[in-house]
Amino acid sequence: MKHIELKSQLVEYQMAELTESERQLVEMAIEATSRSYARYSNFHVGAAVELQNGTRIIGCNQENAAFPAGLCAERTAIFAAGAQYPDVPIVTLAIAARGTNGELTAEPVSPCGTCRQVIIETETRFHHHVRILLYGRNKVYALESIRHLMPLSFTEF
DSSP states (O other): OOOOOOOOOOEEEOGGGSOHHHHHHHHHHHHHGGGOBOTTTOOEEEEEEEETTSOEEEEEOBOOSSTTSSBOHHHHHHHHHHHHOTTSOEEEEEEEEEOTTSSBOSSOOOOOHHHHHHHHHHHHHHTOOOEEEEEOSSOEEEESOGGGTOSSOSOOO
């Protein structure tokens, strides 16, 4: 038997340390939390993607009583980008959330497993890593690829 250690790399920032462009993208994700439909969980998530051509698209979670018919914010944004700009890679994805108390979460929130797989597929499709910004009031985590959150994936890119 052999034990193998997997490590993830991320950088912790304060919001003011992000570039102006990154701060704007995070602010778009924060604003998108107010558009979410989270009747059942009362956990409002917003996402914003920036494409290689500079276009930005937001998404927010949409819940449904017939679970799992809803959709996460990340996939809403990614799929909208793919529908509108099918040949343009996503460069950056920002994610923010409001907890059940209505306040922005103090700690960064990461994508669910399904969203992680969709982001991996997006990276594979375009042979391009997606920078991910996970917002929390206390800090922002930045990852250079989803593979830092899901190192053992179903693709080869």
